[in-house]
Amino acid sequence: MTTTETVTRFKKLPKVTQYYKNEDQFTPGVAFCSGCTLEHNVRFVSRVLGKDAIFVGTPSCSAPVLNGANDGAWHRHAHYACTMTGVASSATGLRRAFLKAGKDATIVCFTGDGCAMDVGFQPLSGAAERNEKIIYICYDNEGYMNTGIQRSSGTPLGASTSTTQVGSTGQGKSTGSKNMPMVMAMHDIPFVATATLSHLDDYAKKLDKAREFCKEGFVYLHVFTPCNVGWKTPTDASIEVCRAAVKTNYFPLWEADHGRFRMTYKTKKPHPVEDLTSLLGKFKHLDGAQLAALQAQVDKRFHVLQSLCAGFTEGE
Ligand SMILES: Cc1ncc(C[n+]2csc(CCOP(=O)(O)OP(=O)(O)O)c2C)c(N)n1
Ligand code: SF4
Structure with a gap:
């Protein structure tokens, strides 16, 4: 692509700043690893939801930032530091207290996949079933990253972690990840x-x-929130990894609005999953059979999703 073509392409891109409600509520110098998409994620959520959003966080990589572990680096949001097991229940209590006081409030649980998909899953499922008026954002970095890159039920098939090591007794995680967004969609x-x-x-x-x-x-x-430390990727590769996850259908973009499923971005010609795995050190040991097994899982999940999608698609 020539420079002119690149400039024209960028000019055509939608200006995402149009969604910003206010200036950045986070200071520079927060305690994420360099290149971590979690920083981008939390700043973006804050800017788009607005400065009145109340965060409910748990012990995790986001905790040092949300809790304000540094003297001079923090944020201006109201925030409740919660246990991993109690996040959805605590958010429920907060929301109900505001409702009782006749006040509107945007309560946002912001947790890792270990919390959402394992440790805090039961209260999350319960809060969803009760249809509590809260937002739950799971930033999926596919493992317990803050405590040493252990596998969670968000860790994908074949991935190497500190508890699914590659060696004489194992070749990475032997089971696939929990299809968590689909599980949550089934909560209606x-x-x-x-x-x-x-x-x-x-x-x-x-x-x-x-x-x-x-x-x-x-x-x-x-x-989908890549962790360059745990996934063994260069600090400048994180966004490329996100893009590859979408283009390979490993992480398709979709929504279920009152049960109506639709793809919000469709890749015309899905790339092989190897286009993603080749970027990640945690998959570098995968052989042909393991890659085929991962590809089969990606294809199967995508077929299920497609069959649920009734309507139109956007994107390329
Ligand atoms: C009930 C409970 N179990 C274990 C821990 C220890 N712990 C603290 S942070 C953490 C990792 C959390 O992983 P995740 O929710 O995926 O967030 P990430 O670290 O990846 O940001 C764990 C296991 C805890 N605080 N509470
Ligand atoms: S360990 Fe991973 S998820 Fe945690 S702050 Fe570092 S790069 Fe981000």
Whole structure:
């Protein structure tokens, strides 16, 4: 692509700043690893949901930032630091207290996949079933990253972690990841969506919907959020990894708006999953058979999703 073509292409891209409600509420110098998409994620959520959003966080990589572990680096949001087991229940209590006081409030649980998919799953499922008026954002970095890159039920098939090591007794995780956004969609809540950091326009639209729909009931967003330390990628590769996850259908972008499924971005010619795995050190040991097994799982999940999607698609 020539420089002129690149410039023209960028000019055509939607200006994501149109969704910003206010200036950045986070200071520079927060305690994420360099290149971590979690920083981009939390700043973006804050800007699009607005400065009145109240965060409910748990012990995790986001905790040092949300809790304000540094003297001079923090944020201006109201925030409740919660246990991993209690996040959805605590958010329920907060929301109900505001409702009782006759006040509107956007309560946002912001947790890793270990919390959402394992440790805090039962209260999350319960809050969804009760249709509590809260937003739950799971930033999926596919493992317990803050405590040493252990496998979670978000860790994909074949991935190497500190508890699914590659060696004489194992070749990475032997089972696939839990299809969490689909599990949440089966709770029949007002809004469920997937998102990632390479497709910010798509993510912003879903955050705007989340802010509206949480007045009516439970909203769940599942955000693919690469961890360059745990996934063994260069610090400047994170967004490319997000893009590859979408283009390979490993992480398709979709939403279920009151049970109506639709793809929000469609890749005309899906790339082989190897286009993603080749970028990630945690998959570098995969042989042909393991790659085929991962590809088969990606294809199977995508077929299920396609069959649920009734309507139109956007994107290339
Ligand atoms: C009930 C409970 N179990 C275990 C821990 C220890 N712990 C603290 S942070 C953490 C990792 C959390 O992983 P995840 O939710 O995926 O977030 P990430 O670290 O990836 O950001 C764990 C297991 C805890 N705080 N509470
Ligand atoms: S360990 Fe991973 S998820 Fe945690 S702050 Fe570092 S790069 Fe981000």
